[in-house]
Amino acid sequence: MEIPTLIAVIGGARPTPEMEAAAEEVGRALAQKGVGVVCGGLGGVMEAVCRGAVSEGGLTVGILPSSRAEDANQWVKIRIPTGIGFARNPLVVRSGVAAIAIDGSYGTLTEIGFALVDNIPVVALNSWEISLAGQRIEDGIHRVDTPAEAASLAVELAARRSLDRK
Numbered sequence: 001m002e003i004p005t006l007i008a009v010i011g012g013a014r015p016t017p018e019m020e021a022a023a024e025e026v027g028r029a030l031a032q033k034g035v036g037v038v039c040g041g042l043g044g045v046m047e048a049v050c051r052g053a054v055s056e057g058g059l060t061v062g063i064l065p066s067s068r069a070e071d072a073n074q075w076v077k078i079r080i081p082t083g084i085g086f087a088r089n090p091l092v093v094r095s096g097v098a099a100i101a102i103d104g105s106y107g108t109l110t111e112i113g114f115a116l117v118d119n120i121p122v123v124a125l126n127s128w129e130i131s132l133a134g135q136r137i138e139d140g141i142h143r144v145d146t147p148a149e150a151a152s153l154a155v156e157l158a159a160r161r162s163l164d165r166k
Contacts, residue, residue, distance in 0.1 A: 003036075003059075004034055004035050004036040004058075004059055005034075005035045005036065005097055005155075005158055005159075006035065006036045006037070006038045006059075006061065006095055006096045006097065007030055007035050007036070007037060007038070007096050007097065007098050007099070007100060007151075007154050007155070007158060008037075008038050008039065008092055008093045008095060008096025008098070008099040008100070008111075008115070008120075009023070009026060009027070009030075009037050009038070009039045009045065009046070009049040009096075009099070009100045009102065010039065010040070010045070010092060010093065010099055010100070010101050010102070010104060010107075010108050010111040010112070011023060011044065011045025011046065011049075011101060011102035011103045011104045011108055011127070012044050012045055012102075012103045012104040012105050012107075012108060013042060013043055013044035013045075013046070013105075013107075014044055014105075015044050015045050015048070015102070015103045016103070019045065019102055019103040019126060020044065020045070020048045021048070022102060022125060022126070022146075022147045023044075023045040023048035023049045023052070023102045023103075023147075024048040024049065024051055024052035024055075025052060025147035025148070026049055026052065026100060026102065026125070026147045026150050026151050027048065027049035027050060027051065027052025027053035027054075027055075027056075027058065027060075028052040028053065028055055028056050029052075029147060029148055029150075029151030029152070030049075030052075030053055030058060030151050030154070030155070031052070031053040031054075031055075031056035031057060031058025031059075032056050033151060033152075033155050035058075035155055035158070036053070036058060036059035036060065036061065037049055037050060037053045037058060037059070037060045037061065038060075038061040038062075038063065038092060038095040038096050039060070039061070039062060039063070039076075039092060040062065040063060040064070040065065040088070040089075040092055040107075041061075041062020041063060041064045041071070041072040041073060041076045041079060041080075042062075042064070042065075042071070042072070042073060043073055045102045045103060045104070046062070046073060047073035047074075047075060049102075050062070050073055050075030050076055051073075051075045053075070054075045054077070059077060059078070060075055060076050060077045060078070061076070061077070061078040061080065061095065062076035062078070062079050062080065063080045063082060063088050063091050063092050063095065064079060064080060064081045064082060064088070065082065065083075065084065065085045065086060065088050066081060066082075066083060066085075067081045067082070067083030068081055069081045086107060086110070089107060089110050089111045089114060090111075090114040092111060093111045093114050093115040093118070093120055094114070094118060094120070096120065096158075097120070097157075097158035097161050098120060098121045098122075098123065098154045098155075098157045098158040098161065099111070099112070099115045099120055099121070099122045099123070099154070100122075100123045100124075100125065100150050100151070100154050101122055101123070101124045101125065101127035101128065102125045102126065102127060102150070103125075103126055103127060104127050104128065108127060108128065109128050112124075112127070112128060112141070115140070116140045116141070119140065120140075120161075121140055121142060121154075121157040121158075121161065122140055122141045122142065123142045123144055123150050123153050123154045123157070124141055124142065124143050124144070125144055125145075125146075125147065125149075125150045142157070
């Protein structure tokens with residue numbers, strides 16, 4: 001069995017209905033492109049992206065903060081309980097070749113930071129505007145306007161990154 005490339009999808013536990021719908025569309029688009037989804041495995045954006053991916057036959061992996069596999073949302077096919085709380089955030093983004101940030105709060109911000117430290121490209125769909133000392137941080141963050149753009153760009157960036165590693 002060939003294991004697909006994984007794209008990390010990060011985002012809020014309490015998204016707006018619009019962002020939840022966008023996350024589900026991202027999941028569908030990623031599965032249609034033959035890539036899997038890795039996320040934090042809980043609700044909100046994580047549940048919506050998994051629901052979308054599974055609806056198209058895609059692979060979903062949830063790296064859970066708790067030590068209980070049953071805490072995962074129903075759409076997670078591979079459940080990885082860690083028991084380490086938010087300390088699992090670097091594991092989520094480092095498991096993907098690229099990351100898509102959808103909406104989100106401080107947990108999403110930490111995941112964006114971990115991705116940038118490791119040169120993992122981040123595609124942002126209505127997510128954090130990051131600035132430091134009055135300067136916007138844009139290196140490694142690619143802003144898009146639609147779920148289709150997010151999925152396409154993440155897959156493209158993941159392919160480029162995979163080629164660079166060879």
